[in-house]
């Protein structure tokens with residue numbers, strides 16, 4: 001992700017222009033001003049303040065005092081929206097603090113996108129080496145050094161983490177606060193937030209606290225150890241047989257990874273299809289490809305109970321009223337994400353949550369409480385790094401710009417199986433359900449020259465076009481480099497250009513992009 005950093009170095013406080021008193025932030029009407037005498041986000045000028053609720057905890061801790069700091073913006077969570085926003089707001093002259101309880105970079109850097117895509121690259125290298133004969137190569141054996149595969153991923157994420165940390169070391173604004181942040185109330189227009197032992201008084205607060213693995217309602221899950229998105233990197237042993245509860249994108253990506261490393265993999269999901277939000281024809285094709293590699297799917301099966309066994313774990317499942325059990329050496333739970341909003345003290349300030357813990361926001365990312373904003377996974381909608389990062393741009397526009405940027409946007413995403421599924425916009429099912437007259441373009445990658453030269457002929461391109469306007473409504477590119485190729489459709493959709501723009505363009509030969517073009521040429 002692009003990373004913004006405050007310019008300048010050294011004693012930054014000295015060079016910050018004091019914001020005029022009573023000035024309102026653009027488009028919002030909140031005071032972001034501070035008298036020139038105060039040094040926001042630094043120890044308060046009145047020194048160590050003891051407040052009634054703090055004196056209780058101070059008493060418990062044998063006289064330890066609580067430090068109070070003030071700032072214009074407090075950002076809670078150093079994830080994909082929080083860090084660039086903190087840097088931007090500081091650069092714009094605001095006094096900013098960012099609270100992070102664990103590692104900068106959040107899910108994406110520390111256990112999500114970065115390490116998963118790194119190990120998937122190792123898995124692909126192993127897969128390609130094993131089929132060396134296809135390319136006329138003799139590679140007698142391919143041995144997986146599983147701890148080394150994880151180490152490689154870890155070293156890549158550590159580089160990213162360190163680089164994010166350096167961004168805070170170069171300046172005191174934004175100021176990085178280490179600790180769990182929790183609202184304690186509101187007084188005199190300021191939100192009071194405890195971060196570790198400090199109390200922060202902030203004019204405005206941006207929440208970017210992300211998600212964690214949700215625990216499905218399966219008996220015995222609290223008694224067995226299991227792998228999940230947040231801890232898989234800490235398990236250097238290669239499972240013999242890993243059973244996934246959940247058949248979403250994390251299960252498919254990680255399932256293929258473990259399978260290519262040498263594990264047996266079974267995926268259990270109560271839905272009749274993996275990735276059940278996608279078109280069934282697309283998912284079925286992907287499922288068949290994964291099955292051909294050895295992944296086993298138990299779809300339409302609900303995990304009811306798990307128990308630790310002598311050699312691992314037993315997952316009891318129910319399929320159409322019929323009960324049986326799957327024995328594995330490891331369990332991987334990937335049955336949804338739970339927003340980190342349950343321990344933020346949101347009730348004390350009145351922020352409204354949905355039943356599932358997602359923060360209610362409007363399209364400007366404003367919550368139900370003026371002055372509190374939410375970004376990233378906790379605001380509902382697509383949960384991706386690039387959408388969280390775009391939330392930073394929405395907030396940039398709302399807080400310091402003209403307010404024109406909102407969450408009305410074209411959102412692409414990818415599932416990093418091999419072949420990859422690049423997706424954007426509506427599925428055929430969604431378009432038809434919305435009553436749109438559609439035409440569907442298709443192209444099989446086995447008919448693409450570059451795909452044949454690469455021996456990457458699996459997959460297909462599917463495009464959904466509005467038959468009245470000729471505008472692209474959505475696309476699914478299941479192909480080698482599908483996550484890259486789908487951007488051709490993303491560009492058309494953002495430009496609101498008819499599919500004929502792609503059809504009539506020249507694509508370089510030989511490229512996989514020719515396959516994308518062929519999908520829209522298939523209408524004629």
Ligand SMILES: Cc1cc2nc3c(=O)[nH]c(=O)nc-3n(C[C@H](O)[C@H](O)[C@H](O)COP(=O)(O)OP(=O)(O)OC[C@H]3O[C@@H](n4cnc5c(N)ncnc54)[C@H](O)[C@@H]3O)c2cc1C
Pocket residue numbers: 076077078079080081082099100101102103104105106107108109111112113114116117179180181182208209210211229250340343344375376377378383384385386387388416
């Ligand atoms: C296994 C996996 C693979 C993924 N792969 C991809 C991918 O390939 N591409 C993609 O686009 N997305 C992927 N994602 C999703 C992506 O990681 C998230 O959508 C993205 O990180 C969300 O960013 P965020 O800013 O909302 O939250 P996060 O990045 O999760 O950051 C939230 C931060 O807030 C901190 N925090 C939480 N509560 C508090 C508190 N009270 N006080 C202080 N700090 C707090 C947390 O420690 C964390 O650092 C993946 C996710 C997983 C789990």
